[in-house]
Amino acid sequence: MAGTYTPVALPFTVAGEKEDLLTLLADQRALFKVTVRGITEEQARTRTTVSDLTLGGLVKHLALGERNTLEELRERDETAEFDMSEAEHAYDLTDGETLAGWLDEYDRAAAELDEYVAEVGGLDELIPQPTAPWQPEREWWTIRKMMLHKLRETAHHSGHADIIREALDGQSTMGALFTMPDA
Template identity: 80%
Template sequence: MAGTYTPVALPFTVSGEKEDLLTLLADQRAMFRVTLKGITEEQARQRTTVSELTLGGLVKHLAQGEKATLEELVERDENAEFDISGVADAYNLRDDETLADWITEYDQTAAALDEYVANVDSLDELIPQMTAPWQPEREWWTIRKMMLHKLRETAHHAGHADIIREALDGQTTMAALYDGPEIDWS
């Protein structure tokens, strides 16, 4: 698909809207992954701005978000409630966690989510959303809206990661893509 920054290819055959959504999401994930290229465990935990965000914390958060979206799609629980206490350290790598483990989790969950969406009959299927403090009434979203939300969330945090990485060592995502060392897209 033309219009991506990265040379992504889907591992399955889909067409039309599914192809567009999944390709653009894969592109944003790849852009995020560029910011992680070559960083150490120490750098993954390093704050570089006034924010508490770190590259490791962002990959952990995005991995957990991919998993939560897949669970919502699979379980379709009409009584699900968001447990805010369960995400107290969602943006922080604990001492017993590694960047490599969270990158693996991110990649595997993203692949499982994409495979699930590729195989649904229709992006118009309605999925019950968890209630949460910011969404106290149950809402039903189409799979399309859920994936558009995932695309927005990934792009949002890819931007955060780019700023954090640039402050860390001067690398920018666009420079890494076009002027920097070769990127392994696998």
């Protein structure tokens, strides 16, 4: 598919809307990873803006989001509730956690989610969403909507990461694309 910023090759064959969604999401994930490329563990934990967000925290949050989306698709739990205690450190690298470890988890979770979506029959299947303080009534989303939400969430946090990285050492994601190693 043309129109990506990074070289994207899906590890499976899909066509049409699935190919578009999975390719654009893979591209956005790759752009996010360009933003965090080459940082140290210390830099991954460094706040560079008035926000509490850090690059490492964003990697962890996106990895957890990939994993949670996959669980929602697989389990289809009509009684699921978001556990707010799990969110307490969702944006923090805690003791014993590493940037490399969360980048690996991000890659694993994204690959598993993409494979699931590639193999599922269609994108119109309705999946129950967990209730949460920001979504107190049960909603049913199509797989399409879930994947579009994942694309939006990844792009949203990629913007955060780009600002944090620029404040850290002046690197911008788009500038780094010119020095990106071959994938």
